[in-house]
Amino acid sequence: MASCPICRKADADPKYKPFCSRRCSDVDLQRWFTGAYAIPVALDEGAQDDDEKEGLGAGQAEKPPL
Numbered sequence: 001m002a003s004c005p006i007c008r009k010a011d012a013d014p015k016y017k018p019f020c021s022r023r024c025s026d027v028d029l030q031r032w033f034t035g036a037y038a039i040p041v042a043l044d045e046g047a048q049d050d051d052e053k054e055g056l057g058a059g060q061a062e063k064p065p066l
Contacts, residue, residue: 006024
């Protein structure tokens with residue numbers, strides 16, 4: 001039997017599976033809301049070089065023509 005991913009308790013309540021309780025389920029949900037489970041992204045160095053050549057700084061997008 002799998003343990004709770006939050007507190008590692010062995011017995012899980014089928015109602016809150018895979019968590020052992022509502023508390024652990026809510027802790028997991030809060031982690032999603034706050035970005036604790038975010039995956040870090042490494043920018044491609046080639047893409048940064050292209051933006052710098054075009055005069056765009058980090059985080060700036062090319063503006064569409066009017």
